[in-house]
Amino acid sequence: MGQKRHYRVTTPLPVSVADAFAYHERPGALQRLTPPWESVSLESSDQSLHVGSEVVLKTRFAGVPLRWVARHTEYDPPRHFADSQVSGPFASWNHHHEFRERVGAQPESGASLTDLVEYELPMGALGDFCGSSIAQRKIESMFAYRHRVTADDLQLIARYRSAPLRFAISGSSGLVGSNLTRLLTLLGHQATPIVRSKDHSSSDENDCAIAAWSDASEIEKFSDVDVVVHLAGKSIAGGRWSEQVKQQIRDSRVVKTRQLCESLATLKRKPKVLICASATGIYGDRGDTVLDESSSPGDDFLADVASEWEAACQPAIDAGIRVVNARFGLVLSVAGGALEKMLLPAKMMGGKLGSGNQWWSWIALDDVLGAIYHCVQSEGVSGPVNFVSPEPITNADFTRVLGRVLNRPPLFPAPAFGLRLALGEMADALLLASTRVVPRALQQSGYTFRFSELKSALRYSIGRDRLQSEAL
Structure with a gap:
């Protein structure tokens, strides 16, 4: 024994x-x-x-x-x-x-x-x-x-003392959507998935799903919804960008969002709030410039897509629905997204990408969830909202902090030409572009970040924190 x-x-x-x-x-x-x-x-x-x-x-x-x-x-x-x-x-x-x-x-x-x-x-x-x-x-x-x-x-x-609300969430099987669904349920709310068609709602757990791009009877289900959270869209990091892939990225965001908002606008009883995903890619590659929600858009592919994506919400705005465009930065979680992909190279002592001088605007997954909930509960919040931590960091500093948390020094940088050779245009847009974004709207509306400092966010996400036993 x-x-x-x-x-x-x-x-x-x-x-x-x-x-x-x-x-x-x-x-x-x-x-x-x-x-x-x-x-x-x-x-x-x-x-x-x-x-x-x-x-x-x-x-x-x-x-x-x-x-x-x-x-x-x-x-x-x-x-x-x-x-x-x-x-x-x-x-x-x-x-x-x-x-x-x-x-x-x-x-x-x-x-x-x-x-x-x-x-x-x-x-x-x-x-x-x-x-x-x-x-x-x-x-x-x-x-x-x-x-x-x-x-x-x-x-x-x-x-946020709140009566139970009815949420409908697109992209509910993704990293943010699945975790948001779980959190809302634990807070006492109801969360219903939004799917592309009735064929996607045949499983037992999706029996109550709303096929938002189907027929009028499905659209009418939104009359029982208080909040719509629209997160769905083709992954921008799923592979090299061909012209066909870029068109799919654009259509999955712009066309589907416009169709959804036009449908919501026709309802007699409309949802009170629409939280629609966007991205800090709307600012483009801006060097060391500090960017907030009042900053102008950039002029590259992702900036154009994000601008059109946000403009596609106009039918909902015109119909009196409060719309928040959630401009997501780099979402940190080991369960998916960028951090999951970074861990193996970091454990092998991989270092900065390109010059390392590019600014990365990051946010912990739990702050994404908390900020979405804050925007829902804060009636004065509308329009573009930067979902990033208050402390953006350069790529070189990011890799150093991650290396210290993992106890692996970042010895081997990845040259920009190698990244471009492997990933093409996507390398410049996702890895080498510099966007120094701050969360002005969240801070001014009173949101309290769970993680504003990268080291603590990484230690929490990767499991380096410890809670020792009390004396028995």
Whole structure:
């Protein structure tokens, strides 16, 4: 038998015990709280915390694929629930979640969350000798992530007291859309996917999907929607840009957006808000110039597409719908997008791209989600909004910070000619162009960033933060 080990951490939460428990009980909580750097996926769950309900996860242990089956063993809302491993990577695992009112705090904003884990490693004394420090680091990293996400998400409930809203989201299977859908559900809202046609809404989970570019009966479903979030569009980083690919990129944004907005404009009961994706590529390659929402567009392909994309929202504006054009910068997440692609080269000590002097305007994925929610809840926000952190950084400095977080010095730069040879026009537009963008509209409207400094965002995203156990 191995040694029984204990881990306990407590975090204050800015909401009531009931709100904190409800967040954990809603569908999607487990996926939201699973660190993105872990190779863990949900195989099955009835989305319940009741005694006897089981969750099956697919994961890896020492590189070997396995299933982790956990069964809920205690359920006492809104104070407590617990689960235990039925089978999986540990010899035993018992996890208790406790919610309490903090002493001296107001009941509506004074909860605390305590996670208490009792576990035993496999292979007895050998497992303790070989794996105890590894397991401890993984547990400390996992709960640092879980507690940070929980506290930050619940801060949205505390700040934006809102009746349940009905959202419709295009691109709901993408990086931003899938995470936004999960967050909105945990905050107590309803999120419905928007799909291209009825053929794309045949799965059980998409039975209520809206085929926005189908027929009038589908369009009428938007009458029951409060907020539309339009994120869909052909990936601009999926391969070299031929003229055909560039036309597909343009049409998937401009044509589809105009059609959607024209349809929304015909409704008797219209959505109150449309959040439509755009991009900081609208500014073009601008060197060291500091760019905010009042800056003029650039004159290259991406700038032209983004300008037309935003103009395609005009029918919705004319119909009285509040429209926000979310100009996304470089979205950071290890679950997809640019950072995921950067990790392997960075681990192999890859360095700056080209001169490294080009400015990159980045934003953590969780700030994308938080800023979208902020724009929905802030009636004074409309028009272009830069979704970037307050601290843009040069590519050379970005690679140095990433290297320090990974403990890999960026020794091998990628020359500009090599990038152009491999990627063509896309290299200049996505990797070598300089856009020094600041989030003036978000800051002036009072948005509070979860991550304004790159190092902390990367440590959080990659799993380098640790939350040590309290004394037991």
